[in-house]
Amino acid sequence: MATDQDDRTQPARYVVGIDLGTTNSAMAYVDTESKPWRVEVLSVPQLVAPFQVEPRDTLPSFHYEATPAEAEAGALKLPWSDGKPRTAVGTFARDEGSAKPGRLIASAKSWLCHAGVDRTADLLPWQGDDDVQRLSPVDVTASYLAHLRDAWQQAFPKFPLAEQDLVITLPASFDEVARELTIAAAKAAELPRVMLIEEPQAAFYAWVDRHSDSWREQVSPGQKILVCDIGGGTSDFTLIRVRASDREGDVEFHRVAVGEHLILGGDNLDLALARFVEQKLAGDGKLPPEQWDVLVRTARRAKETLLGDSPPEVFTLNLPSRGSKLIGGAQQVELTRDEAVQVLVDGFLPRSALSDRPTRRQSGFQDFGLPYAADAGITRYLAAFLETHRTTGDDASGSGEIDHDPARPDIVLFNGGFFASPTLRDRLLEVLSSWFDRDDANWSPLVLDHARLDLAVARGAAYYGMVRRGEGVGITATLARSYYVGVGGERPMAVCLAPGSAAAGQDFEIPNALQLTLAEPVEFPLYVSSTRLTDAPGEVIEVDPGELTPLPPIRTVLDAGRKRDSTTVDARLHAHLSEIGSLELSCRDADSSRSWRLQFDIRSTTQTDVAAHESAAESEGIIDDEVIEQCRAAIARVFDKPGDLKPSKLVNELTQATGQARHEWPTSLLRRMWEMLMEHEPGRRQSPQHEARWLNLSGYALRPGYGFAVDDWRVAETWRTVRNRLAHPASQAESLILWRRVAGGLSSGQQLTIAEPLLAATRGLYRRFTGGKSSSTAAAIDPAQSAEVWRLLGSLELLPVPVKTELGNAIVELLPKRKLEPVRSAMLWTLGRLGQRVPVYGPLNTLVPASRASKWVDAVLGVEADEPILPLVAMQLARVTGDRHRDLEVSKREQVIAWLESQGAAAHLIELVRTGGTLDAEERSQVFGESLPTGLRLR
Numbered sequence: 003m004a005t006d007q008d009d010r011t012q013p014a015r016y017v018v019g020i021d022l023g024t025t026n027s028a029m030a031y032v033d034t035e036s037k038p039w040r041v042e043v044l045s046v047p048q049l050v051a052p053f054q055v056e057p058r059d060t061l062p063s064f065h066y067e068a069t070p071a072e073a074e075a076g077a078l079k080l081p082w083s084d085g086k087p088r089t090a091v092g093t094f095a096r097d098e099g100s101a102k103p104g105r106l107i108a109s110a111k112s113w114l115c116h117a118g119v120d121r122t123a124d125l126l127p128w129q130g131d132d133d134v135q136r137l138s139p140v141d142v143t144a145s146y147l148a149h150l151r152d153a154w155q156q157a158f159p160k161f162p163l164a165e166q167d168l169v170i171t172l173p174a175s176f177d178e179v180a181r182e183l184t185i186a187a188a189k190a191a192e193l194p195r196v197m198l199i200e201e202p203q204a205a206f207y208a209w210v211d212r213h214s215d216s217w218r219e220q221v222s223p224g225q226k227i228l229v230c231d232i233g234g235g236t237s238d239f240t241l242i243r244v245r246a247s248d249r250e251g252d253v254e255f256h257r258v259a260v261g262e263h264l265i266l267g268g269d270n271l272d273l274a275l276a277r278f279v280e281q282k283l284a285g286d287g288k289l290p291p292e293q294w295d296v297l298v299r300t301a302r303r304a305k306e307t308l309l310g311d312s313p314p315e316v317f318t319l320n321l322p323s324r325g326s327k328l329i330g331g332a333q334q335v336e337l338t339r340d341e342a343v344q345v346l347v348d349g350f351l352p353r354s355a356l357s358d359r360p361t362r363r364q365s366g367f368q369d370f371g372l373p374y375a376a377d378a379g380i381t382r383y384l385a386a387f388l389e390t391h392r393t394t395g396d397d398a399s400g401s402g403e404i405d406h407d408p409a410r411p412d413i414v415l416f417n418g419g420f421f422a423s424p425t426l427r428d429r430l431l432e433v434l435s436s437w438f439d440r441d442d443a444n445w446s447p448l449v450l451d452h453a454r455l456d457l458a459v460a461r462g463a464a465y466y467g468m469v470r471r472g473e474g475v476g477i478t479a480t481l482a483r484s485y486y487v488g489v490g491g492e493r494p495m496a497v498c499l500a501p502g503s504a505a506a507g508q509d510f511e512i513p514n515a516l517q518l519t520l521a522e523p524v525e526f527p528l529y530v531s532s533t534r535l536t537d538a539p540g541e542v543i544e545v546d547p548g549e550l551t552p553l554p555p556i557r558t559v560l561d562a563g564r565k566r567d568s569t570t571v572d573a574r575l576h577a578h579l580s581e582i583g584s585l586e587l588s589c590r591d592a593d594s595s596r597s598w599r600l601q602f603d604i605r606s607t608t609q610t611d612v613a614a615h616e617s618a619a620e621s622e623g624i625i626d627d628e629v630i631e632q633c634r635a636a637i638a639r640v641f642d643k644p645g646d647l648k649p650s651k652l653v654n655e656l657t658q659a660t661g662q663a664r665h666e667w668p669t670s671l672l673r674r675m676w677e678m679l680m681e682h683e684p685g686r687r688q689s690p691q692h693e694a695r696w697l698n699l700s701g702y703a704l705r706p707g708y709g710f711a712v713d714d715w716r717v718a719e720t721w722r723t724v725r726n727r728l729a730h731p732a733s734q735a736e737s738l739i740l741w742r743r744v745a746g747g748l749s750s751g752q753q754l755t756i757a758e759p760l761l762a763a764t765r766g767l768y769r770r771f772t773g774g775k776s777s778s779t780a781a782a783i784d785p786a787q788s789a790e791v792w793r794l795l796g797s798l799e800l801l802p803v804p805v806k807t808e809l810g811n812a813i814v815e816l817l818p819k820r821k822l823e824p825v826r827s828a829m830l831w832t833l834g835r836l837g838q839r840v841p842v843y844g845p846l847n848t849l850v851p852a853s854r855a856s857k858w859v860d861a862v863l864g865v866e867a868d869e870p871i872l873p874l875v876a877m878q879l880a881r882v883t884g885d886r887h888r889d890l891e892v893s894k895r896e897q898v899i900a901w902l903e904s905q906g907a908a909a910h911l912i913e914l915v916r917t918g919g920t921l922d923a924e925e926r927s928q929v930f931g932e933s934l935p936t937g938l939r940l941r
Contacts, residue, residue, distance in 0.1 A: 024108075066096075073087075170197070171204045182798075254478060309779065356389065486543070512540050513574070556600045649696075673703065693728065745843070768786060788825050800848055817829060839852075839889065858879055
């Protein structure tokens with residue numbers, strides 16, 4: 003983890019702790035020059051100025067973009083801002099966003115640790131209005147920090163926050179990518195002097211600080227302290243062991259275990275309560291998205307009221323009118339406290355047994371796009387955590403084993419906004435006590451108290467900053483999770499890189515030797531385990547999905563430098579644990595001083611909800627060397643001089659060499675063919691026929707541009723080799739096919755680069771057929787030969803939504819044109835891809851709104867031509883997903899179903915519109931545009 007901490011030339015005047023909670027942010031600080039020092043909270047009414055609200059110590063973590071009218075009126079101007087800012091953070095954002103959810107960003111921290119999306123991509127607000135600027139989770143986090151920075155500097159103008167020691171808190175279960183991106187967000191907010199601390203530890207530090215005179219009287223050696231930290235977005239469990247200190251009569255704290263990452267917290271309670279109210283209002287139906295978004299915000303207030311102190315028996319929810327659609331007029335519904343307890347307390351804190359385990363079914367919550375935990379039962383996750391991390395009971399003081407259940411915690415510290423409700427706090431304590439009261443029916447753990455749950459983490463972070471300076475009482479934190487790198491073999495195996503017993507600052511040289519090829523891509527699959535904590539570095543184990551969780555892999559090309567004659571090196575991996583517990587890996591040449599820093603491949607985690615493909619490609623086995631050499635020889639006979647094989651004969655020659663038809667070639671063989679074609683790339687320049695064959699086969703061998711190890715590197719090499727480097731103008735059509743085939747491996751910027759000249763051409767075509775003024779600068783496009791242009795544009799799923807909308811609208815108007823009949827099928831296929839409800843490979847934020855897809859459905863159903871592809875396109879536009887923001891209204895889907903039945907469409911297409919499901923093999927090939935390689939399939 004790279005920080006600027008080592009570049010400091012003088013100590014900071016202040017140590018500042020910041021909690022960027024899902025539903026609030028808080029800032030605490032220590033004046034390091036005051037004696038005695040103490041932790042104070044920055045009272046920040048200016049954080050919400052100029053709005054008339056009560057002064058608060060916490061700031062809601064919401065980001066709101068003003069409407070044009072609000073921005074022009076200067077409604078968001080703050081005391082320290084210049085001009086007319088367009089965005090707001092905090093109370094105003096939360097309150098205004100409740101009424102305008104399409105302009106609001108919430109749960110940025112949950113998005114920051116969402117391994118299913120590109121966390122650096124502009125995708126929030128997830129279901130935003132068309133005119134709202136999208137931001138990445140990193141950008142939103144940076145906006146929170148920038149707002150706190152400006153508020154601090156308003157209070158302490160002589161001491162810029164950038165010059166103070168800043169401690170930012172994060173969930174203990176944040177993965178390495180989320181930690182790196184938190185640092186990146188701080189740097190984007192111009193805050194370079196950053197340290198990180200995990201929130202459960204910070205909460206415990208806050209307790210130690212608050213009880214600085216008495217904490218030694220409340221704990222004793224051998225005890226285990228369970229920290230339950232449940233906020234708005236995540237649940238974190240941490241175990242801290244109390245051990246005897248070398249100083250007589252004193253104790254030390256050792257963090258020994260952390261739980262798995264769970265996106266499960268107060269947000270889920272809001273969703274569950276909103277669903278319950280929705281059933282009262284709409285029965286088995288669903289409210290439209292705009293009403294649903296308001297209902298979720300209203301449900302939060304209902305939850306806080308009915309589960310708070312002195313709750314009323316009934317809470318009335320008011321829902322604004324939506325006119326005549328679905329539900330007309332304003333809605334009002336009563337929710338009783340008993341109903342809230344049944345839905346929220348029994349639903350999320352069920353009276354489970356210690357042996358109960360959470361289910362692994364897919365979460366029903368899809369409305370916000372986040373991968374919520376599959377099981378809502380927090381108590382079941384807690385039971386699994388305690389059972390998994392049973393200890394021997396050694397109290398580290400020489401007294402031997404303790405006499406109670408080793409899974410039992412002795413002390414509990416509750417933290418997070420979830421426990422602001424005494425009802426939720428008491429239920430969790432009741433369930434926890436029931437697991438261990440066999441010998442003593444009245445047993446319950448000692449509960450440590452916090453005066454302010456919303457401030458504890460920030461207070462603890464500031465306290466930790468002083469611990470780093472040698473003041474106060476520290477926690478010795480083991481890594482509490484082991485790291486592994488995958489290695490080849492008959493069965494998946496992994497080598498331990500760093501054990502769970504490791505502490506920050508330790509280094510590990512992995513004794514296992516590696517032989518690596520230089521100047522070619524290498525991949526290091528990585529795993530983490532919170533259960534196997536005692537494996538030694540270098541120990542080889544079998545990969546068990548129940549014990550090892552995959553991390554983003556490390557993919558790189560090792561630069562050979564000047565030693566061009568060296569193609570391989572004997573190397574060893576070196577692991578270093580940073581001070582914040584993140585893993586840094588390097589690969590070191592065993593015979594020289596050369597070393598390569600290895601970086602996590604963040605882009606490999608850009609698929610939303612589930613992986614965009616399921617791949618068995620890597621396990622297809624090794625192709626016989628004799629077959630490989632025959633293929634290599636055939637390719638050389640075409641592209642090497644003098645070649646004795648015509649380009650048109652190459653595929654037949656390869657078919658004979660492999661003994662398989664082209665569509666049966668496995669992915670591993672196809673990627674080897676791509677390598678051979680790249681080796682003979684200069685030979686494509688011999689003639690238009692050579693280049694056409696090279697482009698066609700290269701795209702075929704690399705399709706769909708992802709799904710096999712280091713495909714991103716292959717696509718990048720193809721881009722560098724082909725883009726703007728065609729030797730023959732006649733090859734243009736084949737280059738379009740190549741980019742269509744590998745589109746899934748292109749970045750959004752590359753896709754836009756490809757699309758821009760084609761969009762100019764299609765706009766010219768549109769104006770020509772609709773009577774508009776044609777641009778003289780637009781490239782000419784032959785209407786009858788534009789099929790590959792349309793298909794390529796339809797394959798570029800990462801294009802901005804406004805571009806897709808413009809393109810789809812143009813297709814709808816051009817469909818009836820008789821001169822375009824030769825390419826109507828291609829245009830319809832493109833319309834299906836542009837308006838699809840389930841993407842082929844892109845994240846969900848690239849989908850056009852359901853309202854737009856609904857209008858395109860009308861055009862498709864109105865096509866008066868015999869086009870076999872029409873039922874498939876109608877299905878793509880109306881396919882049901884279970885996500886109200888993506889799905890068309892019920893009446894529109896019923897219209898599509900009736901039309902499909904009247905057309906005699908396949909029963910499975912009708913089923914996909916009625917209840918959803920997965921595409922079959924033939925449908926997948928049609929949607930993709932051709933068959934996929936063996937071992938790969940779309941989701």
